[in-house]
Amino acid sequence: MSGVHAVARIRATADGRGGTSLPVLESDGPLALRRTRGSGAEARVMLVGAMSGPLGGDRFAVEAEVADGARLRVGSAAATLALPGQSKDEARYEVRLTVEDGGELHWTPEPLISATGSDLYVTTRADLAPSARLVLREEQILGRVKEEPGRLTSRLTVRVGGRALLDQELACGPGGPGGWDGPAVLAGLRAVGQVLVVRPEFRDNPVATRVLGEHASLMPLAGPGALVTAVAADGLRLRRVLDEAMAALGIR
Numbered sequence: 544m545s546g547v548h549a550v551a552r553i554r555a556t557a558d559g560r561g562g563t564s565l566p567v568l569e570s571d572g573p574l575a576l577r578r579t580r581g582s583g584a585e586a587r588v589m590l591v592g593a594m595s596g597p598l599g600g601d602r603f604a605v606e607a608e609v610a611d612g613a614r615l616r617v618g619s620a621a622a623t624l625a626l627p628g629q630s631k632d633e634a635r636y637e638v639r640l641t642v643e644d645g646g647e648l649h650w651t652p653e654p655l656i657s658a659t660g661s662d663l664y665v666t667t668r669a670d671l672a673p674s675a676r677l678v679l680r681e682e683q684i685l686g687r688v689k690e691e692p693g694r695l696t697s698r699l700t701v702r703v704g705g706r707a708l709l710d711q712e713l714a715c716g717p718g719g720p721g722g723w724d725g726p727a728v729l730a731g732l733r734a735v736g737q738v739l740v741v742r743p744e745f746r747d748n749p750v751a752t753r754v755l756g757e758h759a760s761l762m763p764l765a766g767p768g769a770l771v772t773a774v775a776a777d778g779l780r781l782r783r784v785l786d787e788a789m790a791a792l793g794i795r
Contacts, residue, residue: 545630546600549574553605555586555646557612562586567608574603585614590652592621597636597663598628604637609646609675619652622684625693627660633694638667642675654682654736654778657716661693666700673704677741678794680785684778685715685733692716692733701768703741708766729774732758734781738771738788745769755791759784 549572558564563586570576575591590605597603609615625634642648657663671677681699685692694716701709713735715723722728729735749763759773771788775781789795 546598546602546628546632546634547572547596548602550604550606551576551590553588553607553615553617554610555608555613555615556610563613563615574605581616583614585616587616587618590617590619592619592623596626596628597623597634598626598630599634599662600628600630600632601634601636603635604639606639607641607648607650609642609648611643611645614647616649616651622653623655625655625657625661625663625695627658627662627693633662633664636663636665638665640667640669640677640679642669642671642677644672644674646672647676649678651678651680654684654734654782655695656684656687657693657695658687659690659693661695662718663693663695665695665697667698669699669701671701671703671708671741674743675703675741676743677701677739678789679739680736680789682734682736682778682781682785684781685729685735694718699737699739701739701741703766703768706766708741708764708768709739709770730758732774732776734775734778736773736775736781736785738785738792738794740769740771740792740794741767742769743767750792755788756784759788761788761791 551574552569554567696714698712745767750769
């Protein structure tokens with residue numbers, strides 16, 4: 544199998560002084576991790592792409608673990624651009640998140656852009672303890688300016704205390720399921736995103752369902768979660784909607 548294989552790892556633990564330490568911060572190949580200035584008890588890590596990709600045949604993975612009492616925020620320095628490569632194999636990008644009781648993780652990377660001719664399968668799996676807290680934001684742009692998208696499949700699976708909270712998959716672009724661009728899915732729009740918030744207090748006090756703009760909504764999940772989903776004509780409009788949704792939920 545051709546392509547680049549790389550796995551980057553983060554582990555955050557409470558440092559015993561009211562802050563968060565990073566005993567594991569392992570970069571690999573094109574996946575470079577950099578610690579940046581945190582705030583209060585929170586540690587911050589930036590994912591910096593050291594080369595183009597993922598390309599056809601590449602296998603990338605990022606693993607983040609947050610221990611009891613630790614707080615971690617992970618972002619990225621720039622958008623991820625899925626490109627065609629010499630190999631015709633699909634590229635894969637896996638995100639594996641684990642948060643223990645009393646831990647908190649904000650996973651808010653820059654958008655993923657699916658360029659013409661690319662074929663990428665993205666999987667994000669989050670395993671949370673019952674009192675863990677999570678903010679997860681995804682933004683996906685189908686094609687660059689005046690460009691048709693590549694094929695993009697994205698699956699998100701979230702479990703809390705071993706029980707499924709959310710399991711969804713979206714496939715778009717050439718070769719995708721019929722109707723992906725129709726009125727019931729994207730309706731010709733080219734930017735799709737979501738914000739998932741998991742908080743223990745949502746079990747007893749779920750958020751109220753509401754519409755957020757023309758193509759966005761907020762809904763409670765059957766458990767300690769709330770989900771914002773949105774589609775927009777472009778990445779800028781999508782970002783504005785998701786920013787407003789996070790502000791409405793009190794997330795900075």
